[in-house]
Amino acid sequence: MCVSILCHAQMNTDRLTAIGRNALYYDDYVLSIQYFNQVIKLKPYLAEPYLYRAIAKIQLGDLNGAERDCSQAISNSPFMPGAYYTRGFIYRGLNELEKAENDFTEALMFSPENKTYMLLRADVRSAAGKYEKALEDINFLLMKEPESASYNFEKGVISMQMNDTLAALHCFSKAVENDGQNAANWSAKGLVNSMLGHDDEALLDLTQAVNLGTTWAGDYINRGIIFYRRHNYRGAMADYDKAVELAPENAQSHYNRGVLRQELGDYNNALADFDKALDLDPENVEIHYQRGLVNMQLKHWEAALADFNSLIDKYPYFLPSYYLASQAKAALGDNKGAFRYRQKAEELEKNKDKIVTRQVNTDVQLAEAQPQKKDRRKEFSNRAAQNQQEKPEDERYKSATRGAVQKKYAEVVNQPNMSLSYYAQQDAMRRTAYYHYSIDDYNRYSTLPAPLLFTLQEIALTADMVNRHFEQISRLTDKLERGMTYSDINRAELFFARAMEFALVQDYKSAIEDCNRAIYLLPSSLPADTREQGLWIAAYFCRANWRYKLIDYQRSADDESDTEQLKLDFELMLRDYDQLILNKADFAFAYYNKANMLCLQRDFKAAVEYYSKAIEVDAEFAEAYYNRGLTFIYIEDNDKGLTDLSKAGELGIYQAYNLISRFK
Numbered sequence: 001m002c003v004s005i006l007c008h009a010q011m012n013t014d015r016l017t018a019i020g021r022n023a024l025y026y027d028d029y030v031l032s033i034q035y036f037n038q039v040i041k042l043k044p045y046l047a048e049p050y051l052y053r054a055i056a057k058i059q060l061g062d063l064n065g066a067e068r069d070c071s072q073a074i075s076n077s078p079f080m081p082g083a084y085y086t087r088g089f090i091y092r093g094l095n096e097l098e099k100a101e102n103d104f105t106e107a108l109m110f111s112p113e114n115k116t117y118m119l120l121r122a123d124v125r126s127a128a129g130k131y132e133k134a135l136e137d138i139n140f141l142l143m144k145e146p147e148s149a150s151y152n153f154e155k156g157v158i159s160m161q162m163n164d165t166l167a168a169l170h171c172f173s174k175a176v177e178n179d180g181q182n183a184a185n186w187s188a189k190g191l192v193n194s195m196l197g198h199d200d201e202a203l204l205d206l207t208q209a210v211n212l213g214t215t216w217a218g219d220y221i222n223r224g225i226i227f228y229r230r231h232n233y234r235g236a237m238a239d240y241d242k243a244v245e246l247a248p249e250n251a252q253s254h255y256n257r258g259v260l261r262q263e264l265g266d267y268n269n270a271l272a273d274f275d276k277a278l279d280l281d282p283e284n285v286e287i288h289y290q291r292g293l294v295n296m297q298l299k300h301w302e303a304a305l306a307d308f309n310s311l312i313d314k315y316p317y318f319l320p321s322y323y324l325a326s327q328a329k330a331a332l333g334d335n336k337g338a339f340r341y342r343q344k345a346e347e348l349e350k351n352k353d354k355i356v357t358r359q360v361n362t363d364v365q366l367a368e369a370q371p372q373k374k375d376r377r378k379e380f381s382n383r384a385a386q387n388q389q390e391k392p393e394d395e396r397y398k399s400a401t402r403g404a405v406q407k408k409y410a411e412v413v414n415q416p417n418m419s420l421s422y423y424a425q426q427d428a429m430r431r432t433a434y435y436h437y438s439i440d441d442y443n444r445y446s447t448l449p450a451p452l453l454f455t456l457q458e459i460a461l462t463a464d465m466v467n468r469h470f471e472q473i474s475r476l477t478d479k480l481e482r483g484m485t486y487s488d489i490n491r492a493e494l495f496f497a498r499a500m501e502f503a504l505v506q507d508y509k510s511a512i513e514d515c516n517r518a519i520y521l522l523p524s525s526l527p528a529d530t531r532e533q534g535l536w537i538a539a540y541f542c543r544a545n546w547r548y549k550l551i552d553y554q555r556s557a558d559d560e561s562d563t564e565q566l567k568l569d570f571e572l573m574l575r576d577y578d579q580l581i582l583n584k585a586d587f588a589f590a591y592y593n594k595a596n597m598l599c600l601q602r603d604f605k606a607a608v609e610y611y612s613k614a615i616e617v618d619a620e621f622a623e624a625y626y627n628r629g630l631t632f633i634y635i636e637d638n639d640k641g642l643t644d645l646s647k648a649g650e651l652g653i654y655q656a657y658n659l660i661s662r663f664k
Contacts, residue, residue, distance in 0.1 A: 013039045029056040030654040047077035054086055060657040063093050065646030081110035085117055097128040131162045149179030168192050183212035187219050199226050217247035236260055251281035267297045285311055301328045319345050415623040416456050417596055418589040419545045424455030442534020448497050466505055473501045489532055492521035496539050508550040515543040526583035544576035588617035592624050604635050622651035
């Protein structure tokens with residue numbers, strides 16, 4: 001018997017893990033987390049489900065939550081190189097480079113020949129400025145595969161970071177030699193040749209990258225610069241136009257095209273380019289200087305003066321800005337102002353031996369490195385979310401919960417109140433159903449027309465449904481008028497049943513009145529009888545919820561509503577939640593709803609306390625984690641807020657991942 005149960009549990013967890021991995025493979029990250037949650041619940045001592053859940057969280061941008069899962073996987077089984085590798089990748093994303101290096105080193109102890117582990121260790125060592133150590137790793141890989149284009153490329157990148165351009169050129173040349181169909185290799189070689197002033201070679205390299213279909217704007221920018229230097233303005237303009245088309249949000253593309261247009265006398269279009277470049281990079285002094293010159297040509301004296309003043313504010317020893325500002329002031333007829341600028345410039349000129357003056361580079365500027373190469377590896381999935389450059393997620397997936405859901409915009413609003421209804425939309429992603437045993441027991445004994453269900457998402461009723469509820473109100477009214485001999489509990493239940501019907505047709509005032517009658521017929525404190533207890537809890541809970549709905553409606557519908565009455569109704573609503581908490585301390589939904597109401601009053605500290613109590617009662621209360629996370633963020637405790645949002649996402653509220661990506 002025991003063996004059979006164990007076998008069944010093993011089969012269960014193995015099957016759940018397999019389904020979760022399958023969901024992970026197909027980018028169903030949120031769904032996969034729910035499967036791994038179930039495995040962890042059944043067998044918390046296993047390492048694999050924590051590791052797989054961490055991988056899913058990485059794809060959703062929840063690096064802190066992923067780190068906790070990886071650490072738990074390592075705690076459960078310290079001999080898994082994949083767990084150290086994954087955690088190292090997470091630390092790299094969190095910019096904790098020392099920890100990342102240590103984890104990749106640990107992974108290499110178990111798997112010393114693993115190329116990916118070593119490549120990533122070289123990457124973090126390079127990012128930490130440990131270039132010699134990074135080169136050791138790359139040289140080890142090159143010793144095994146000396147003709148590898150990717151390893152030669154990596155070595156070239158590190159050489160560039162060490163300012164060894166000749167070594168970098170040699171490495172990129174080897175990369176081209178071994179993989180001449182990769183545009184990025186030609187691009188890197190072309191960049192180094194440009195930096196070394198080898199324009200002929202650079203032009204050939206960059207043209208080859210273009211012919212291979214490069215989509216990086218920098219290749220067109222850099223080739224455009226070579227054309228510009230050679231006075232091939234038509235070729236330069238075509239390349240700058242293409243760069244702007246590929247990267248419209250790249251300030252450098254607009255700046256270089258603006259410089260060329262300025263030289264060609266196309267001042268209005270040059271001004272448009274400089275305006276756009278400054279929108280994208282408002283602190284760039286070179287752009288301010290060039291725009292100031294164009295404004296001078298167009299006789300926009302005030303605008304020119306503003307640009308030169310921006311330069312003076314940032315670089316008070318840049319002499320040309322004073323002379324140009326003086327000219328602008330003179331053109332505006334302000335000769336005194338013009339004299340002051342000239343006087344200041346002459347004073348600085350006299351003391352130039354004691355002052356380090358600033359030079360502004362007014363030439364076109366090289367694009368320094370290809371951003372795609374800064375984030376080269378696609379870990380854990382062949383379509384990793386961090387590197388996705390395909391169709392927007394909304395087009396790729398019809399399901400709201402598939403793919404990189406952190407990219408789907410979520411409103412920064414609390415999850416709504418929990419309520420009781422005959423109708424409920426359940427969220428398939430939530431780990432457990434909304435439940436309390438008292439209501440479950442009451443449903444078995446009550447005479448209500450349908451079971452009471454906890455829900456956050458009440459459905460909209462159709463016209464036929466509304467008519468049926470009005471008919472039910474009439475039937476219940478007849479019963480109450482004829483039922484003077486009914487017992488108190490039966491009459492209380494009839495009043496509560498009619499209150500439910502009134503609430504469903506949104507007559508909350510009548511619903512509250514009937515609920516008052518039901519509560520009047522019940523004991524003042526929680527009864528012991530199961531049926532009476534369930535009705536008592538349902539009546540207080542529903543009355544509080546309906547009071548809030550009535551308050552909310554009155555506020556929105558009537559600008560001149562009685563403020564004092566609304567305050568009183570709000571206080572009565574909170575008292576109902578308090579009565580539930582006092583008599584039924586394990587009723588988590590009362591804590592949760594009260595916390596929501598405290599948030600409305602901006603009493604965030606008290607709200608956190610009540611969300612915490614709800615979580616103490618139900619450790620899997622996803623909405624309480626979500627709302628507490630937002631509340632922490634409101635009071636600027638982002639670390640706690642992100643931890644709670646991570647837990648909410650883990651428990652199925654996928655919108656949390658978008659907020660994590662925005663607030664982290």
